[in-house]
Amino acid sequence: MGETTAREPLLAVEGVDFSYGRARVLRDVSLSVEPGELVALLGSNGAGKTTLLENVSGLSTPDSGAIRFDGEDVTALAANATWKRGLVHVPEDRKLFPEMTIAETFAIATPRGLDEETVSGLRERVFEIFPDLESRLDQRVGTMSGGQQQMVSMSRGLMSDPDMLLLDEPTLGLAPDLAADILDAIGRINEAGTTVLLVSQQALSALDIADRAYVLDNGEVTLSGPATELKRSDEVREAYLGM
Amino acid sequence: MIRDRLDSSDRLAIVVVGVLALVPALTMDQYVLSFLMLLVMYASLAVGWNVLGGYAGYESFGHVAFLGVGGYTSVWLFVEYGLEPYLTAPIGAAVAGFVALVVGYPALRLKGPYFALVTLVIALGIQALVTNLPGLDASQGIFLPAALDDPAHSQALLYLLMVGVLGVTILAARLVERSKYGIGLYAIREDEAVASTQGIDTTRLKVGAFVLSAALAGLAGGIYAWYLGYVTPTPMFDVRVSILVVLMALLGGTGNWIGPFVGAAALRVVDEILVLQFGGQVAQIMYGLVLVGVILYLPHGVVPWLRRHARSRLPDRLGGATPGGDR
Numbered sequence: 245m246g247e248t249t250a251r252e253p254l255l256a257v258e259g260v261d262f263s264y265g266r267a268r269v270l271r272d273v274s275l276s277v278e279p280g281e282l283v284a285l286l287g288s289n290g291a292g293k294t295t296l297l298e299n300v301s302g303l304s305t306p307d308s309g310a311i312r313f314d315g316e317d318v319t320a321l322a323a324n325a326t327w328k329r330g331l332v333h334v335p336e337d338r339k340l341f342p343e344m345t346i347a348e349t350f351a352i353a354t355p356r357g358l359d360e361e362t363v364s365g366l367r368e369r370v371f372e373i374f375p376d377l378e379s380r381l382d383q384r385v386g387t388m389s390g391g392q393q394q395m396v397s398m399s400r401g402l403m404s405d406p407d408m409l410l411l412d413e414p415t416l417g418l419a420p421d422l423a424a425d426i427l428d429a430i431g432r433i434n435e436a437g438t439t440v441l442l443v444s445q446q447a448l449s450a451l452d453i454a455d456r457a458y459v460l461d462n463g464e465v466t467l468s469g470p471a472t473e474l475k476r477s478d479e480v481r482e483a484y485l486g487m
Numbered sequence: 488m489i490r491d492r493l494d495s496s497d498r499l500a501i502v503v504v505g506v507l508a509l510v511p512a513l514t515m516d517q518y519v520l521s522f523l524m525l526l527v528m529y530a531s532l533a534v535g536w537n538v539l540g541g542y543a544g545y546e547s548f549g550h551v552a553f554l555g556v557g558g559y560t561s562v563w564l565f566v567e568y569g570l571e572p573y574l575t576a577p578i579g580a581a582v583a584g585f586v587a588l589v590v591g592y593p594a595l596r597l598k599g600p601y602f603a604l605v606t607l608v609i610a611l612g613i614q615a616l617v618t619n620l621p622g623l624d625a626s627q628g629i630f631l632p633a634a635l636d637d638p639a640h641s642q643a644l645l646y647l648l649m650v651g652v653l654g655v656t657i658l659a660a661r662l663v664e665r666s667k668y669g670i671g672l673y674a675i676r677e678d679e680a681v682a683s684t685q686g687i688d689t690t691r692l693k694v695g696a697f698v699l700s701a702a703l704a705g706l707a708g709g710i711y712a713w714y715l716g717y718v719t720p721t722p723m724f725d726v727r728v729s730i731l732v733v734l735m736a737l738l739g740g741t742g743n744w745i746g747p748f749v750g751a752a753a754l755r756v757v758d759e760i761l762v763l764q765f766g767g768q769v770a771q772i773m774y775g776l777v778l779v780g781v782i783l784y785l786p787h788g789v790v791p792w793l794r795r796h797a798r799s800r801l802p803d804r805l806g807g808a809t810p811g812g813d814r
Contacts, residue, residue, distance in 0.1 A: 324687055
């Protein structure tokens with residue numbers, strides 16, 4: 245055949261609009277994430293980052309536009325359906341079930357029908373990234389610190405054996421050293437092959453580990469490009485880094 | 488070893504059902520059996536209601552509809568085909584489950600007070616439908632013969648069948664509590680949106696719990712109709728039964744089967760004592776005050792309060808029975 249086709253992005257958001265009632269939250273948002281990439285989605289509070297992630301994962305449906313994951317139109321799919329396709333949302337504020345133990349939290353996130361060996365492999369992978377959790381499997385999540393809970397939240401996402409993780413503000417509210425540990429873990433998760441779309445208000449640290457980034461302002465993509473370039477951009481430094 | 492797989496909650500269930508089943512061997516007193524019959528029926532209804540209302544947090548105020556559907560199905564099968572209650576009650580359960588499947592999909596799109604209100608309206612609608620079904624003559628009431636020729640033995644037999652219904656209901660509740668399905672329902676109760684991001688098909692789980700809960704009520708209704716002997720829409724679709732079942736579960740605590748069982752038993756005992764001591768109307772007022780007091784001061788229910796109290800005195804003696812713990 246001899247024809248070469250452009251590689252299709254793993255996630256493609258095309259011209260998405262979304263409103264809460266009369267308040268327009270997303271305006272013609274387009275972005276793409278290639279397989280294996282770590283892409284940051286930056287913006288101030290209220291820029292529409294979380295809403296965009298909810299549109300992508302199926303917690304809400306765009307008013308117009310399209311979302312494609314691995315070549316499939318997932319615009320109208322519910323969150324449990326996108327999860328089955330390997331697109332896994334790790335929500336803001338961790339949103340764990342405090343009465344559950346870590347083992348139960350993992351059990352609920354593990355896809356059905358996996359054999360014991362695969363499940364054990366997923367667990368080992370989680371414990372390689374978050375070794376602290378291995379000895380705490382029977383501990384109730386509600387009794388853990390904020391940093392530990394964030395680890396559990398991300399581990400829950402990893403136990404779903406995702407192709408892509410949508411991470412919403414994973415470092416929010418954490419002490420700087422814990423936030424650095426979490427970002428380091430995100431980098432390792434990505435290096436191990438999981439594509440990541442990382443939402444963060446903390447632009448500088450997110451750009452440190454990202455390949456590329458998009459900046460969302462008032463529901464619109466205002467800047468995009470390689471993380472190293474955005475980090476040098478005066479506009480970004482002024483608007484989002486306070487420099 | 489089965490023993491290894493049974494935890495304290497399972498063993499308690501076996502003891503409770505076993506003791507209740509032994510009662511007719513100890514006494515055939517009509518008052519005792521009729522009191523326990525209602526206690527066991529309400530316990531079955533409350534434990535069954537809790538599968539959706541407690542584990543998933545969808546509090547239905549129309550549970551009596553499924554008791555009525557099960558009861559009338561059971562009676563209709565006898566009138567038309569002469570079938571015995573142990574055959575008609577399971578069919579009544581299946582019909583109640585099917586009705587829940589049909590109404591569950593639209594109703595379970597709503598939450599909280601909206602869901603509660605819709606289930607109440609659905610129950611009234613089903614009552615009106617059954618009452619006016621041509622050929623059933625439900626509004627006139629339907630007489631049933633005793634299950635056995637001897638009334639005392641008939642009462643004991645129906646009581647034992649109701650204890651069987653309670654056993655089946657607790658077994659179903661335990662299977663849900665111990666399964667990934669139960670953890671999924673708990674996740675729905677805590678945060679439905681997050682549950683769906685964990686791959687949980689929330690609609691399927693909720694409808695499944697609603698169907699199971701309804702079928703268990705239908706099973707109880709099948710036996711209850713025979714126990715009453717004269718079936719009219721009033722007892723079989725009495726909205727007060729729905730409210731009472733919700734109160735029983737909330738009173739005991741909704742985290743596992745034990746709370747609704749204890750709540751049902753406690754309310755039946757309190758109700759009986761108040762009626763005997765003070766007569767109907769005064770008893771109703773005091774009964775209401777007791778409920779208001781419990782809801783105000785023990786909002787999570789009596790069983791979780793007792794458990795916490797016992798834990799503070801005897802650490803590690805009592806373990807939580809459900810993945811979700813008590814509300």
